[in-house]
Amino acid sequence: MAAESFRAFLDVLAEADAITRITDEVSWDLEASAITMLANETDDKIPVFESVQSRCRETAARLVGDPYRGPQHRPWEWFGRAFDLPVDSGPAYYEGMIDRLSEPVEPQVVSDVEAPCKEVVRTGADASLLEFPWPYIHQGDGGRYATLATVVAPDPDSEWGSWSRHRAMIHDDSQASLLFLAGEQVPNRYYFEYERNDEPMPVALTIGAGPAIESTAEVWIPVGRSEVSFAGGLQQSPVELVDCETNDLAVPASAEIVIEGRVMPEERLDEGPFGDYFGYMNGPRRSMPVLEVDAITHRKQPYIPFCVEGSGVGYGENSTSTFALAAGGPDATLGLRVAGFDVELAVPWPFTSRTVWVIATERPYPGSLHELANFIFTTWGMLHIDFFVFVDSDVNPLSPRAVIEAIALHADPATDFHQFGVERMPKVPLNIYQTPDEKGSASVGTSKTKTAKAYIDARADGDRLPQSIGDRASREQARDLLAQAGVPESAFEPPHTIEPDQ
Amino acid sequence: MTAFRTHLEFLRKTDDCCSLERPDSPSPQVLASEALRAAGPAVRLTAADDRVNLVSGVYGGTDQLSRQERYPWTRLGIGLGVDRDPEYVDVLETIAELGERVDERDVTYVERAATATGRTVRELGFPTPPGETWPHVTLGLLSVGTDEGTYWTPIHGTVIDKNTVRARVPNTITERFARGETVTIALGVPSEALAATHLLTVTDRLSTPIEDRRVGSTVPVIPTAGGVVPSSAEVVLEANMADKQPDTRSEKRAFWEHLIEGTTLTLEVDSAFARDDAVVPFTPLGVPLADDLQLAGLTLAAQLYDRVNSYWGVSPVEWLLLPAVGRLGICVVSTEVLYAGFEWQLSNFLFSFSDCFDTVVLVDEDVSPQNLGRVLGDIWVKAHPARDWLFSEPDAPVARLPTYSRDDTGSRLYVDATWDPRWDEAYIAPRVSITESYPPTLRAAIQGSWAEFGFDGDLDDVL
Numbered sequence: 030m031a032a033e034s035f036r037a038f039l040d041v042l043a044e045a046d047a048i049t050r051i052t053d054e055v056s057w058d059l060e061a062s063a064i065t066m067l068a069n070e071t072d073d074k075i076p077v078f079e080s081v082q083s084r085c086r087e088t089a090a091r092l093v094g095d096p097y098r099g100p101q102h103r104p105w106e107w108f109g110r111a112f113d114l115p116v117d118s119g120p121a122y123y124e125g126m127i128d129r130l131s132e133p134v135e136p137q138v139v140s141d142v143e144a145p146c147k148e149v150v151r152t153g154a155d156a157s158l159l160e161f162p163w164p165y166i167h168q169g170d171g172g173r174y175a176t177l178a179t180v181v182a183p184d185p186d187s188e189w190g191s192w193s194r195h196r197a198m199i200h201d202d203s204q205a206s207l208l209f210l211a212g213e214q215v216p217n218r219y220y221f222e223y224e225r226n227d228e229p230m231p232v233a234l235t236i237g238a239g240p241a242i243e244s245t246a247e248v249w250i251p252v253g254r255s256e257v258s259f260a261g262g263l264q265q266s267p268v269e270l271v272d273c274e275t276n277d278l279a280v281p282a283s284a285e286i287v288i289e290g291r292v293m294p295e296e297r298l299d300e301g302p303f304g305d306y307f308g309y310m311n312g313p314r315r316s317m318p319v320l321e322v323d324a325i326t327h328r329k330q331p332y333i334p335f336c337v338e339g340s341g342v343g344y345g346e347n348s349t350s351t352f353a354l355a356a357g358g359p360d361a362t363l364g365l366r367v368a369g370f371d372v373e374l375a376v377p378w379p380f381t382s383r384t385v386w387v388i389a390t391e392r393p394y395p396g397s398l399h400e401l402a403n404f405i406f407t408t409w410g411m412l413h414i415d416f417f418v419f420v421d422s423d424v425n426p427l428s429p430r431a432v433i434e435a436i437a438l439h440a441d442p443a444t445d446f447h448q449f450g451v452e453r454m455p456k457v458p459l460n461i462y463q464t465p466d467e468k469g470s471a472s473v474g475t476s477k478t479k480t481a482k483a484y485i486d487a488r489a490d491g492d493r494l495p496q497s498i499g500d501r502a503s504r505e506q507a508r509d510l511l512a513q514a515g516v517p518e519s520a521f522e523p524p525h526t527i528e529p530d531q
Numbered sequence: 532m533t534a535f536r537t538h539l540e541f542l543r544k545t546d547d548c549c550s551l552e553r554p555d556s557p558s559p560q561v562l563a564s565e566a567l568r569a570a571g572p573a574v575r576l577t578a579a580d581d582r583v584n585l586v587s588g589v590y591g592g593t594d595q596l597s598r599q600e601r602y603p604w605t606r607l608g609i610g611l612g613v614d615r616d617p618e619y620v621d622v623l624e625t626i627a628e629l630g631e632r633v634d635e636r637d638v639t640y641v642e643r644a645a646t647a648t649g650r651t652v653r654e655l656g657f658p659t660p661p662g663e664t665w666p667h668v669t670l671g672l673l674s675v676g677t678d679e680g681t682y683w684t685p686i687h688g689t690v691i692d693k694n695t696v697r698a699r700v701p702n703t704i705t706e707r708f709a710r711g712e713t714v715t716i717a718l719g720v721p722s723e724a725l726a727a728t729h730l731l732t733v734t735d736r737l738s739t740p741i742e743d744r745r746v747g748s749t750v751p752v753i754p755t756a757g758g759v760v761p762s763s764a765e766v767v768l769e770a771n772m773a774d775k776q777p778d779t780r781s782e783k784r785a786f787w788e789h790l791i792e793g794t795t796l797t798l799e800v801d802s803a804f805a806r807d808d809a810v811v812p813f814t815p816l817g818v819p820l821a822d823d824l825q826l827a828g829l830t831l832a833a834q835l836y837d838r839v840n841s842y843w844g845v846s847p848v849e850w851l852l853l854p855a856v857g858r859l860g861i862c863v864v865s866t867e868v869l870y871a872g873f874e875w876q877l878s879n880f881l882f883s884f885s886d887c888f889d890t891v892v893l894v895d896e897d898v899s900p901q902n903l904g905r906v907l908g909d910i911w912v913k914a915h916p917a918r919d920w921l922f923s924e925p926d927a928p929v930a931r932l933p934t935y936s937r938d939d940t941g942s943r944l945y946v947d948a949t950w951d952p953r954w955d956e957a958y959i960a961p962r963v964s965i966t967e968s969y970p971p972t973l974r975a976a977i978q979g980s981w982a983e984f985g986f987d988g989d990l991d992d993v994l
Contacts, residue, residue, distance in 0.1 A: 049985030063969040064977055064984065070965065071988040072598070101597055167968040169961060304963035307912045308905075311960060339963025342912075343904035344598040380907035415916045429596045429907070430819065430856050437860030441935040442889055442944035443925040452917045461960040462915040481917035490936040494858065495817050497568060499561035499661040506557045507565040511574070514549040520569035 031264035032111040034145075034283035035237040035332060038096065041111050042075055048096075049074040056082045057092065057162040057173070062337050065094025069340040069347050072101045077332075085160040088149075088327070090286075092164060093334045097177075097240065097348035102519045104346055104379070105355040111240045112263055119427040120527050123374055126263070126359035127366075133254065134261030136189060136268040136279075144271035144282035146235075148329045152274055156325040157202035161286070164335050167304035171314055172198045174303070176336040177348060178288075179246040180207070181233040181278050182215045184255070189270070190278055191215050192256035194246045194352075197234060197320060198300050206298040206317040210457050211473035212412045219292055219318060220473045229291035231276035232320065237285025237332050242268060247352040248360035249409035257281075275323040285331040289324040305459045306349050306383055308342035313465040315458060317474065342381050353382035354427075361386070361409070370401050373527060376426035378418075385416040387426035389527065392419075392488065399447065402484040406449060412457045412475065417484040421493070428523040431496075435487035438494070445486040456480040496525040532750050534644075534763035535719040536810060538610040539575065539586060545615060547592075547601055548573040553585065559658035560667070560815040563587030567820040570594045573606060575810065582656025583766060584810035590670075590722070591825025594856045595903035600992065602901055603825055603855055610722030619900040620850050626833035629727040629746040630734065636680075636742045641751035641762040645804035651693040652768060652800050658813055660783075665689040669785065670812040670822060672728050673700050674715040674758035675707045680740025680747075681758030682707050683728040685823075686716055687785045687816070694800040696770065699782055702792040703737045712772035714798065715757030718811040719765025724750045730830040733790050756802070765811050767804040773797035783816040786823040786859075789931060790831075790887065820855050828853040831885065835862070838884055839877065847873070850900040851881075853888070860932045863892045863906055868952045875921070878945035882927070889930035891945040909948040919947040965993055 032038040042048045055061050055078045064076050078092040099107050105123075109116035114125035141147045151157075163173040175197040184191035193215045197205040209216035223230040235242070241260035250256055261268045270279035275289045300317035304310050334348070341350030354377050361375040365388075373389040386405075392398055402417050420426060420435045440446065458468040458476045469477035497504060512518055533541070542548035553559065553576035566574045566588055573588040589610070591603045608617025611625045648655075657666035666689065673686035688698030696716070708714075717724075727746035731737065741747040741759075752759035756769040776797055784793070814822035832853050840846035849865040862881055868874055878891040894906050894913075914920060923943045930941075950959050961967055965974065978990050 051984050053980070053984070059969055059973060060977070063965065063973055066965055066968070067977065067981075067990060067993060068986060070598070070993050071986075071990065073986045073988045076984065076986075167963055168970070169968075304968060307960075308908060308963050309912070309960035310963060339968075342908040343902065345904075378907075378911070380904055381911050384911045416911060430594060433596075433854070433856045433861075433907075434819070434858060437854075437857030437888075437890070438932070438934045441933070441937055441941060442922055443937065443942035445935070446920070446922065446944070448917065460912070462913055462919070464954060464958045480915070483916050483920070489934070491934070494934065497561075497818060498564050498815055499557055503557035503561045503661060504565055507562045508569075510551055510554060510557075510562060511549075511566055511569065511571060514551050514572075514574070516549070516566065516569050516571040520571055521565070 031113055031266065032240055033264050033266065035239045035285055035334065038111050038240045039077065039093070042096070042107060045107070045110060047075055047107065048077050050077045050079050052079050054080045054082050057164045059165055059168065061092050061094060061164050062166040066337045066340045069095055069098055069337060070345045081162040088160045089330045090161045091330060091332050092162060093332050095336055095347045096334045097243065097351050098346045099351040099355060101344065101346055102522055104351045108240060108244065108355045119523050120374060120425065123359045123362060127363045129263045129265065130259055130360060130363050132262050133258035134265065134267050136257045136261055136270045138279060139269045139271055139282050141271060143269070145328045146280065146282055146284040146287050147271065147326050150274060150324070150326045152324040156322055158199050158205060158288070158322060159202045160325070161333060163199045163333070166335070166337055167310065167339065169310050170303050171299055171301045172200065174198055175205070175234065175236060176338060177243065177334045178234045178236055179238050179243055180215060181235060181280055182218065183231060183278065186253040187255040189255035189257045191218070192242065192246045194243070200298055203322045204298065205320045206300040207292060207320050208300055209318050209474055210412055211475050212455060216474065223292070224294040227294050229293050229321070231278060231291055233273050233276070233278045233280045234288040234320070235280050235284040235286070237334055238281045239283055242281055244352060244356035247356050249364065274326060285333065286325065286327040288322055290320045290322040293319045293321050304339040306338050306341060307381065307459065307461055308339045309461045311459045311461055313468070315474070350379070350382040353377040354379065364409070365401070368404060370404070373422045374426050379429060383413040385418065386414055387418045387420060387432050389420050389422050389424055389426050391422045398484060398486055403449065406454065406482045412455060415480065415482055419484065419486050419488055421488045423526045425523055425525060425527050428525050431525045436485060439489045440485050440487040447484050447486070449482045452479045452481050454480050454482045532721050532723060533610055533612050534721055535765055535812070538589070538722060539810065541609050542573050542589070542606060545609070546572070547606060548575055548586070550575045550577055552576070553578045553582070558661045559585050559587070559813065560660040563813065564815040564818045567592065567818060570599070570820065578656060581650060581654060583805065584808060585658055585813050586810055587813055588822065589812045590822040591820060591855060594820060595854065596856060598904070604829055607722055607726065607825070607829060611726065622829065623833040623836045623850070626726050626730055626830055627837040629723055629744065629749060630730045631745045632739065632743055633745055633748060637748035638742055639748070639751040640753060643753040643767065643804065644763050645765065645767050645806045645809070648803050648805045650803060650805070652690050652696060652803060653693045655766065655803070655805065657690055660815065665691050668696065668718065669814050669816065670718070670725065672717045672720050672724060672760065673704065674717060674755065674760045675704055676758030677707050677740070680742040682737050683724065683741050684732050684737065685728055685785065685787050689782060695773065696798045696800060697782070698796045698798055699785065699788065699793045700796055701732050701737065701787070702794040705794060707737065713756045714770055715755040715760050716768040716770060717760040717764035717766070719809065720761040721750050721763060724761045726826065726830060729787060729826045730833060732787060733827070733830060734834045736791070765806050765809040768800045769802040770798035770800045773799050785816055786821065786827045790827060819858070824858065825855050828855050828859050831859065831887065835881060835885060839880060842880070849896045852900055854903065858932060860888050861890045861892060862888050863894065865894050865896055865898050865900065866949070867896045868949050871952055874945070874947045874949060882943050886928065886930055887932045889927070889933060889941065889943045893945065893947050893949050895949045910946055913948040914946050921945050921947065
């Protein structure tokens with residue numbers, strides 16, 4: 030049975046001996062984050078901070094550092110276990126996720142008494158963000174952050190609203206600034222509908238909504254559908270929702286914390302600097318829309334999962350990079366197939382998961398790669414992704430070795446690198462290759478200066494170099510012998526090619 | 532100087548060499564190839580009979596695509612006597628020094644460790660690749676004596692009869708056969724000898740005897756029917772040229788053959804010498820991370836590193852790497868950008884001195900060569916897709932190693948993933964890292980409590 034709540038997900042991790050519960054008192058001020066970053070870098074256990082200093086004694090909230098971070102060899106493994114999907118093979122996991130996403134399950138609404146997130150209800154002046162030990166994550170950050178927050182917002186095309194992930198910088202007991210980047214659906218609705226009509230946009234920030242909801246909040250789904258029904262598909266059961274106290278939105282009943290509020294028109298607060306997913310502190314400090322808190326409901330002794338952004342680049346994994354690979358990749362693969370593209374797998378590059386993606390595909394007709402890249406750049410890949418690398422349809426994009434070899438040997442600088450015009454495309458201001466002056470502080474959260482998008486055709490022109498010798502039986506025999514000598518089985522992953530039986 | 536078997540003992544002591552009984556099946560080459568697939572340890576295959584012992588993965592073995600304690604240069608660096616945990620640049624400098632000219636010859640002669648054996652070459656039991664008929668000798672050193680001195684080249688080949696080896700050697704060595712037609716093959720030689728052999732073959736084109744190079748005074752040698760060979764060699768085969776030489780080739784290529792022209796020789800072995808419990812290195816050819824590929828990559832990098840830092844009067848380059856995972860088709864260089872345009876100058880300097888690759892990636896001087904993971908991120912996030920991916924006109928000569936099909940000319944690309952030297956300091960984004968995002972007192976406190984917190988790993992490599 031799938032893990033349907035954050036606490037059930039922690040149980041999955043505990044069963045896999047993948048968490049450590051730290052009972053020593055730990056500070057929210059850099060300490061919890063430093064421990065988490067070290068665990069992320071060294072592929073160690075996920076820390077659950079059971080006792081956090083400077084917290085509100087009554088609320089007694091706890092922190093969990095990058096709970097969704099997967100093992101470096103198999104980033105999808107905890108999601109696979111949580112959703113009861115194959116974990117031994119990356120391509121098999123992807124196909125399992127695709128099957129689940131193809132069969133959404135509508136949510137169901139439960140009463141307040143059935144909703145753990147209503148164990149404590151505070152409204153109006155009684156609701157304070159400062160009850161909770163939001164972590165101060167990196168030296169130099171502009172403030173304390175809620176980094177793993179799923180924002181539920183109204184959507185006229187969907188009964189259950191629109192769900193997406195946005196971080197919030199805490200300013201005081203009732204205000205936070207939300208990172209809203211135009212180009213994404215919820216921010217677009219705020220900037221181009223609510224704010225233009227001078228109306229506040231009701232929202233609910235859910236913290237600890239569980240793996241299915243947080244996965245689907247990361248992905249791009251068709252207009253008119255709700256992420257929560259895809260979350261139901263992932264867990265193969267309806268997500269239980271409960272009505273908010275102060276607006277018409279419905280939120281996950283099992284959430285650890287729900288922050289109800291309004292995003293105010295024409296109001297801005299500082300957001301950033303912040304150590305971001307690029308692995309660098311981006312600047313300058315920006316002005317971002319303001320969340321005004323109306324109510325906070327939560328479980329008793331709630332868990333606050335958080336992500337140490339910037340630690341998911343290079344060799345490290347964190348929740349963001351794992352979401353990209355374990356949820357974003359299957360969703361993108363499905364989306365491209367539905368759009369008619371002959372795509373085997375679409376996978377974010379593990380060393381910087383939001384900037385470059387690798388796609389295994391055929392080239393059925395001249396221009397098809399351009400058309401494919403163009404489709405993504407103008408839809409879900411618009412703001413974050415700068416590059417696509419196309420590899421042969423049987424090359425495994427989950428294998429960095431295969432991808433590097435493809436780029437090094439098969440991508441001809443003269444004919445296989447393609448740009449979509451020079452500096453005509455939008456870009457998130459979180460990047461580090463533009464100067465602060467170029468990024469500016471545009472009112473809708475994109476850089477003032479544009480960028481370029483490119484794709485690389487790293488598909489082989491002819492035969493590829495051999496990756497192994499011997500037949501399959503002898504290779505398996507060799508692996509058995511090496512395993513007896515102490516070489517772990519996981520060291521053979523991922524394979525260079527997508528095996529037919531995967 | 533570290534004898535080959537001592538080198539293996541060091542690898543064993545650092546838990547980087549595992550031992551197996553040599554199985555009848557699968558082929559040792561398949562075992563070695565799968566160990567490379569896993570970026571695993573060196574693998575020693577112990578024979579229970581008269582055959583020699585075998586070991587694979589001695590000169591590289593690992594990739595850098597996940598955090599590891601061993602690097603592609605670690606095993607060779609240990610063999611070169613650099614350190615138990617050798618720094619990359621120290622390995623490059625040691626290789627380059629072995630190829631330096633010396634003013635006076637200072638050769639040390641030491642008795643040969645190997646003794647005469649009654650076994651034929653076939654009976655020595657070299658491994659046979661799957662699907663092939665004949666055993667294969669790899670990672671050998673060919674010694675050719677001349678009046679001026681001895682020349683060493685890489686050699687590999689198949690044992691096609693009891694004592695007949697059909698070998699591949701660099702074409703240029705045939706010019707040194709004037710004194711006679713007797714040569715010597717040495718297997719299981721010190722790393723200094725094998726690395727210098729690759730370096731001098733690729734860079735010097737065998738223009739100077741080894742006695743006039745530093746390696747000649749570093750590795751103790753013994754005269755043989757061919758030229759001198761390392762005294763500690765595990766197996767020594769003295770051979771004559773066969774009367775009839777083949778006019779075709781069928782063997783797989785060793786990696787050095789992608790860099791220089793090779794030729795085929797048929798050699799008749801007259802005398803075979805082997806140490807007790809002889810152990811010889813071998814590698815599967817043509818697979819990722821193979822030892823011949825790693826040796827070529829490290830020696831080429833040593834040559835280029837030496838050249839770029841000897842050219843401008845200063846040494847701006849921190850390190851230079853030809854990742855074996857890219858089969859040497861990409862060059863990564865960490866450098867100080869001395870002035871605007873230096874990045875162009877450096878990239879094109881490298882294109883001038885190596886025809887292997889057509890892509891150069893420049894990263895900042897603070898990037899560690901141990902952290903290829905950071906390079907594989909920085910390429911995309913620090914280099915502006917419009918401004919920092921820079922292509923030449925498509926009129927450059929083709930590079931040797933990429934396999935795409937094209938005409939005689941093409942473009943060269945360099946990716947500038949360094950900070951723009953024209954930027955104000957305030958524009959430079961600080962890194963997110965454990966050392967830059969958290970104060971030292973906090974890091975020290977966490978390190979002290981790490982095990983108590985319930986974590987399994989060791990923080991020594993990250994703190």
